Amino acid sequence: LAKTTQPISMDSYEGQEVNITCSHNNIATNDYITWYQQFPSQGPRFIIQGYKTKVTNEVASLFIPADRKSSTLSLPRVSLSDTAVYYCLVGNNAGNNRKLIWGLGTSLAVNP
């Protein structure tokens, strides 16, 4: 399973766009990139998933360059409620093993 590296923390202000970049140099051919959000004392919540290029949903966008060795989660116009820890995970669906390996994530603080 590929290891991921992301900044420990980031600060932003309400209304700004926030981009969190994750490095995954050893990503395998059949790995997907998934981002989760976690509020204190709550379970992680799925945000977005992608394999290559760009994925967009109602919450965020995910940019993946051609070499797939990194990915960037983009949160448009953040609000105070976006203050949370954001995790980048890389994994695949090989066999019955779908465990997720978590890093420390990026603690995003959105200020008024």
Place this chain on the structure above:
Amino acid sequence: EPEVTQTPSHQVTQMGQEVILRCVPISNHLYFYWYRQILGQKVEFLVSFYNNEISEKSEIFDDQFSVERPDGSNFTLKIRSTKLEDSAMYFCASTLAGGGDTQYFGPGTRLTVL
């Protein structure tokens, strides 16, 4: 939207006691997981479960831990003899199947071992 539920939300127990943490995965999901998160630390994989058997377990998941799907809806984690270091948030997750499938997490059970 269907969701994973967990009970209890908070469990306090004495060291050496047995606890059972309960989860109800999303109804049509086939793969089930337990993770734990010690306060301030990262989420750690414990065990995955598919087709009524353990698919994989981590080194954390030693003989004091066991999982069971006693009926068609519940998925339980049993800790036989709790230790102080078992104090953590325990999250259950489930996923349907298929490529790059999304894991849906429950709200967690906070276990406090005194």
